[in-house]
Amino acid sequence: MVRAFCFSAPVSVSGGGFLRIFLYILDMITDLGDGLGPEMSLADTAPAVAGTPGKLVDPFQRAITYLRVSVTDRCDFRCVYCMSEHMAFLPKADLLTLEELDRLCSAFVAKGVTKLRLTGGEPLVRRGIMTLVASLSRHLATGALQELTLTTNGSQLAKYANDLKSYGVERINVSLDTLDPDKFRAVTRWGDLDKVLAGIDAAQAAGLKVKLNAVALKGVNEDDLAPMMEWAHGRGMDMTVIEVMPLGDVDASRLDQYLPLSMVRARLAERFTLEDIDYRTGGPARYVRVAETGGRLGFITPLTHNFCESCNRVRLTCTGTLYMCLGQEDAADLRAPLRRSESDDAVYAAIDDAILRKPKGHDFVIDRRRHRPAVSRHMSVTGG
Helix, strand or coil, rough: CCCCCCCCCCCCCCCCHHHHHHHHHHHHHHHCCCCCCCCHHHHHHHCCCCCCCCCCCCCCCCEECCEEEECCCCCCCCCCCCCCCCCCCCHHHHHHHHHHHHHHHHHHCCCCCEEEEEEECHHHHCCCHHHHHEEEEEEHHCCCCEEEEECCCCCCHHHHHHHHHCCCCEEEEEEEECCCCHHHHHHHHHEEEEEEEEHHHHHHCCCCEEEEEEEEEEECCCCCCCCCHHHHCCCCEEEEEEEEECCCCCCCCCCHCCCCCCHHHHHHHHHCEEECCCCCCCCCCCEEECCCCEEEEEEEEECCCHHHHHHEEEECCCCEEEEEECCCCCCCEEEEHHHHHCHHHHHHHHHHHCCCCCCCCCCCCCCCCCCCCCCCCCCCCCCC
């Protein structure tokens, strides 16, 4: 219980009276500290003033500590579940400069974000991307940022793996849906599997920890997931399987692509022993340990079992638009306040306002009654 007190008039006290008042005040301070926990102080409970650095908490009391940043909407692949074959990309003049991206990322770090993931499109095709990675690494050095990482299709990894490691990146996600060269070409339309595998080799040689992300596609890679998992675990890599998400028009029916991970898990359980484990990487995956391989397998299920209750992330696009939820259209413009002033106060205020609008969850649905994507923008714009 918190007690309040005040003195409405001057008070004269003797030495003993002063001691009693001092002990009373000390007792109140102790009460104020009750329940804060060993890692918290009274300062941690004070709300941040709008427009200043401070922790981000949404209306549902979820701490926002994870920012995913799409540094470009462009990609050298055209994956069938992510893009249409003939994509119209943003004019380069619309993109934030690398300096502006750094400033926005740094503003989020000042607001308590501890994990930054660079995404795209394909982040490593952005010209000068290592300049941004090098600059953001200063937040790792200060301890303000716990992790700087990225998601990539692997096509450029052979070129950049050593640089990523030298700038403090410790682990990366590589999107890879099959080890079959013909299927890989069909899924990515433009991709070269050998180039991706060489990139994974380079990343591991550089000391980067690699996790594979595979989108489960009905009738395409259903039979490839088990051998991929065994291959990944044999090389010391975790793997995560992801349900297809209804974002953007992609020239194909999402219903035809959609494979529930409940079915994937059931099929894997016929061959492998899957033990649920309490392992988290800060993202939405729920993991099992595969007894036969000793490796970890994650499941990301935005449709069959959404992960909204523990959502700790927001997404920033390469144009400075902040999406508070992957599956909702509501967004905040951070580019305007960023360019309005050299001071970050307006940016902080815009971030605070946006987080207060973060919804409880998304509304992804794939069925025959819905012929349009749940969200019109493509994943490459939002940041995968």
